[in-house]
Amino acid sequence: MLKSGIHGNACCSTCHHHLGEWVEASPAVQKFLPFGRTLTFRSFTHAPGSELHFDCHCGSLWMITKNTAMSVMIRNEVFSCFVFYGVLLVIKMYVIAIITGQVRLRKKAFANPEDALRHGGLQYHREDPYVERCKRAHINDLENILPFLFLGAIYSLTGPSLMAARLHFLVFFMSRVLHSVAYLLALRAPTRSLAYIVAQIPCVSMALQILTSVAAYA
Known part of the structure; x- marks a missing residue:
């Protein structure tokens, strides 16, 4: 499971398990994030076809909504x-x-x-x-x-x-x-x-x- 820092709607594309609004980001997630830092995502409603994909350290492919990623950029x-x-x-x-x-x-x-x-x-x-x-x-x-x-x-x-x-x-x-x-x-x-x-x-x-x-x- 992910350990350390993201907020937002995210799910595993393997089992579709919803991670919830307050999930902590692992180093693997941090590689996906701009600036190489742990950032805070806001909660957004998941929209089909709007996912960004990245690999979890456990080998699963994880998804996070583009709206969430844009929220991070604007709040940077x-x-x-x-x-x-x-x-x-x-x-x-x-x-x-x-x-x-x-x-x-x-x-x-x-x-x-x-x-x-x-x-x-x-x-x-x-x-x-x-x-x-x-x-x-x-x-x-x-x-x-x-x-x-x-x-x-x-x-x-x-x-x-x-x-x-x-x-x-x-x-x-x-x-x-x-x-x-x-x-x-x-x-x-x-x-x-x-x-x-x-x-x-x-x-x-x-x-x-x-x-x-x-x-x-x-």
């Missing part, structure tokens, strides 16, 4: 911190996209002829320097924020301290905000370049820590 302070800054960064990308669209309308510089015809004629099917600047700011966000979202999610599962993780996420977020402001307002160089470089530091740090965590399994 580091992952929740990552989600907070990740969502802010996605919102920031939407803001840059909206700004780009509004600048196009104000400058009457449309990328597609049908849009130009709708707003005055084909003479407005043209490029504008400031519209192109906004586009570059948006593209730069895509090139940097999407990798951060991947790295940050994996990094959150490696068991970093909340303080260290928050520092990584906050530095990246603030640097990207400064980078966008510097791009859109054409601030004096090297403001934009410095913001870009500073944002890469937490990304490189997270990547190295992830590789260190998984190198033994490669």
Whole structure:
């Protein structure tokens, strides 16, 4: 039987024995859990087809609901911190996209002829320097924020301290905000370049820590 730490609905796929809401997790269960730690699951109603499978130390195959696993991730302070800054960064990308669209309308510089015809004629099917600047700011966000979202999610599962993780996420977020402001307002160089470089530091740090965590399994 399992000895040490999970809360939640779980059952043995061999005998379908229900383990109850308060089951303690064995080392075998801990291997399944992210962060390599004993975590607390909340009780959820079992839904057919929603199981995650892992081996018990006694040789039986055990199951636990995906809803339960998601509950653990959301209740993980580091992952929740990552989600907070990740969502802010996605919102920031939407803001840059909206700004780009509004600048196009104000400058009457449309990328597609049908849009130009709708707003005055084909003479407005043209490029504008400031519209192109906004586009570059948006593209730069895509090139940097999407990798951060991947790295940050994996990094959150490696068991970093909340303080260290928050520092990584906050530095990246603030640097990207400064980078966008510097791009859109054409601030004096090297403001934009410095913001870009500073944002890469937490990304490189997270990547190295992830590789260190998984190198033994490669």
